[in-house]
Amino acid sequence: MARSLGGFLVLILLVSICDAASVFQPISDSHRSAASELFSPVDGSFGSLEETYEALRTFEVLGVEKKPDVSTASCALVSKTLESSSSTLKDLLFTLKVNGILKCKINEKAFEDIISRLKAAVNDANSLLDFYYSIRSLVLIKEQTLKADLHLADAEGVFRSIKALSQSDGRWRYSSSNPDSSAFAAGIALQTLAGVISLASSEIDQSMIGTLKNDVLKLFDGIEKYDNGAFYFDEKLIDARENQGPLSTTSSVVRGVTAFAAVIDGSLNLPGDKILGLAKFFLGIGIPGDAKDFFNQADSLGCLEDNRVAIPLILSLPSTVLSLTKKDSLKVRVNTVLGSGAPALVVKLVEAFSSNSKDESLIDSQELKFNPETGVYILNDLPKSIDVGRYMFAFEIVLHESGPEKVYATGSQTKIPIFVTGFIKIENAEIAVLDSDLGSIETQKKLDLAGNGIVSLSANHLQKLRLSFQLTTPRGRAFKPHQVLLKLRHESKVEHIFVVASSGKQLELVLDFLGLVEKFFYLSGRYDIELSVGDAVMENSLLRALGHIELDLPEPPEKAPRPPPQPVDPYSRYGPKAEITHIFRAPEKRPPKELSLTFLGLTIVPLLGFLIGLLRLGVNLKNFPTKAVPAVFAILFHVGIGAVLLLYVLFWLKLDLFTTLKGLGLLGAFLVFVGHRILSHLAAASSKLKSA
């Protein structure tokens, strides 16, 4: 799942690069260093045999010098797998592939056992992958042990069984029971059939090979392409198991086709453009981030580097930005996909189109000179018709007559976007204040836009401001830059921006203040003047403060628009806020302490008066019971009342209502009981007295 996701990411990366540039670079040192980083062994080995093989093959193809040394662990794994009788065919294949690179010391006996096992497997095989593993293993053993007499028993029969799985559109099925066909399987089948051909003891029937060649052509009919000239293979069915995106499918087909082309006589008649397109597809990926993708890219490029169909030659430019002022020369390289040198050839700059003359070429065809030391084709001086700007240069490669051994794919024309930059001359810059009606100049100052001087002007609302200057390209033509803006900024940071219009070489801006009064929000005062002139191809783009102008505008009327509020520094809200003064309720005025204490005393006075009055009235305690029991109750009654009053005092001092009520409940019950007893006793005593 992660692999197919990786594949899709590569696809997206590819599509995004597609529209950007059609410049392809061959493999460079950045690729090699990325490979060293990506394939780093853990504890002296890369993990499984498949991963070990992928890492070693990548290092071998790219020519990475600083390789990690994994031979000990890997060779041990290789011997173990070869000697074990329970290794699967897939393990055997990868073991032999690793052995092919590392060249470990394996004893002959192990190989003998394996050969007999593989031959039996070929006879019993009924699926494409079984054939593939067993036959490719036999081919590798033949290469590694140099046994010239290792042959397949019934090569033609095997050929036919594999060929039976092919489809009419050039794709292959994995087995007769599985109806799904894929280009990935086609690549595997081609590798297997190439192995069969090389292991055959006698010549295989040429008609069968001819049919196979047609199959390959049919497969290439189904090739897909991107706009930037890259060709690739993709599957119709998305199968999470085997299909991992166009990169793995295209790599498989490339391996198959190059292996097949290597073992047959004659050529495959595949159009060179398609082979070049496949090379561009792989190079267009850049540096993949996934190990599997990296291996697929490197292995495919390794197959394409020196194949018998057509060797793609890549035209690349070290720099696509040229400066007219620095008199840069146009440099072109032609290399194979892995960066090796190309054979003798001629590079011609055939056409050059600018963005506004897409049909007509600005130059005649000319040849670039070859510098043998650096391996670079150079055009020293750009033609006079090339001025600053964006161009599309079309190059053509013409090979010198080469021998029949190698065929090269160069493509018809390679189109590359070129930027030509230069120093733009700014002349006759002046700024003036004119009187509105007559156009007569009141103040005129010359500006030196290259230097640092500032001007100081003043104007009122009845006058105009005029700014003018000329821009000339290095070739002496008129130049209209992308941005020519004049900015007037008031002291209160209110800004106004104007575009300077151009006509031919002259750029001019006239500001009529009468019409601009409302736009300026009637703000009089000092305005800073700033001019910016910029373009992608202008090497001396400038943003310059020219000076300032004192503007005298009339007073704003009632309904004049206010200037927009200037943006507040967004971080100011994190600063301290305004101080808040709380207004508390003024506390009530309390009376002076002496007064309060006086009245406290005065309140006690009536109580004293009451007590004195009681004494005057002759209050006595004669009715107090003398007998023991009633006396106790009487005492308890008074104690009870006193306790309740004490409870009230405590309530006021610190208790809460609920505690008080609880206590009161208890005391109240007690008091009622006691009071009832004593008062009924007293009532009985008085009624006895009355009746007596």
Add this chain to the structure above:
Amino acid sequence: MARSSGKDAQALFQSLCTAYAATPTNLKIIDLYVGFAVLTALIQVVYMALVGSFPFNSFLSGVLSCVGTAVLAVCLRIQVNKENKEFKDLAPERAFADFVLCNLVLHLVIMNFLG
């Protein structure tokens, strides 16, 4: 004319005093108690008039406690007075018990309201 009315007032006052002297002692005690309670209330009102009614709840609670206890004492006096035919069958001790209980409840509420 004023002198005769002055003399009349004095005579009225004298007769009131002599008549009052005839009341039983327990009633006089109760009257004294009522007078004491009302006087205390008056002193509190004067204080409030002087310093303002800031903790109004305290003022109310103080005044109402005096007034309330005075009212209860008056009720006691009515019930205890032997000349009062309406309460002939009610024992004075019972009236006194009511007086004590009502006072206790009043003072609980007063203490709560005092703050």
